Amino acid sequence: MFIFVSMRSYSQYSNTRILFMFLGGVILLFLIAPLVGMFISVKSPELFSTLTDNAVRSSILRTLLISALATIAASLLAIPLAYLLARRTFPLKGVVEAIIDLPIVIPHSAAGIALLGFISRDSLLGSVADSFGITLVGSPIAIGLAMAFVSVPFLITSARDGFAAVPIRLERAAETLGAGQFTVFREISLPLAKRSVISGLVLMFARGMSEFGAVVIVAYHPMTTPVLIFDRFNSFGLDYARPVAAIFIVITLLIFVILRIYQKR
């Protein structure tokens, strides 16, 4: 008993453990302190006036709406790709997987520059849109494209892992029971991978709405909230930008908390 107690206390209070707890605590503090500090600095009257500011409210609504639409539109293309990656082997699969990870590693402002070239009036896509009277640069479509570009890897990766975890035997069993391949996907694979697919959709939505670097290059106006925060900071200073940032962080945190609860359920 004595040995057990002393071993236990040794493992609890060993120098290594204390050092690691200290180092881990510093990094946690580094993550939390700026956010807490910002909320402490925001004064209630400022927060209230920001909440009633039409420019802020419409930017938040615009940001959420465009990110949601971009997520839904991209999912129609991304989910089939995720399924293929989970289920099939094909030539250059490694290259395809590397391409999917590209937006995570390249600077988002650089991604914005690349997208701008892709949608400008001189480009194929831009000129086709122009012939229909649509100017892509500076439009909600450009914002949606920029959001989707940087956030779609989160959806593809999460959905791919979800599909890979569905036992192939269940898909094969469904085929022997009369289901065609698309029906197997709709009735078996997708419902069984639902949790990962929904997590991927929420992650993509949250990441898309937070995007600044790529969005600010393809469309400064109409302003999304991250661009508005930058604009207010650049034009009027920290005190003016802080309440908008605080409100937007609360919204993103809410989405994050909902996602965590859903994942743990």
Next chain:
Amino acid sequence: MLEINNLIYSVGNFTLGPISLTLEKGEYLALFGPSGSGKSLFLELISGIRTVQSGTILFDGNEITYTPPQKRPVAMLFQDFALFPHMSVIDNITFPLKMRGYTADEKRERADELGGYLSIDHLMNRSVEGLSGGEKQRVALARAIACDPAILLLDEPLSALDQELREEAIALLTLVKSSSRAIIHVTHNRDEIQELATRTQYFKS
């Protein structure tokens, strides 16, 4: 009814076949052989889950060698039952009926019929997750015969069950033997098939 000619399938260093056999309506063929001899693989080739590399499969004189699994007159009872965990018992059983466009009333009627037949009518609204091994097997069997397949493939149907449930399952399999259906039962245990099979054959790869 079923005619298999010189079937060959290779995967890695393992080669199955050449295998030839014929099966008539009402026959209950038991294939027994050691683990790893490719018995399950053979059933997967008949069901169409895997595509044969050489040889032919004929059903009533028509070649079905390359017919996709959903268009073959074959159903399979998997060793681990392969029940769909996100569906209730009744949705599992009526899945093949749904795939063939049966109406809700027709599905309900057939489920009631199978439920009474296999003594699982009290389980219909349960999730398959909480079922016992014996119950899972009854549900899987009901699902396999829901569309009255001409050929029923049984992959080690008794190996996952303890002794008491085995006797119950043998009674169940006796029940699904039909004059209009052919059954292939693969097993590594020769003893378990004595009272079921109309024909037994040693299976070697």
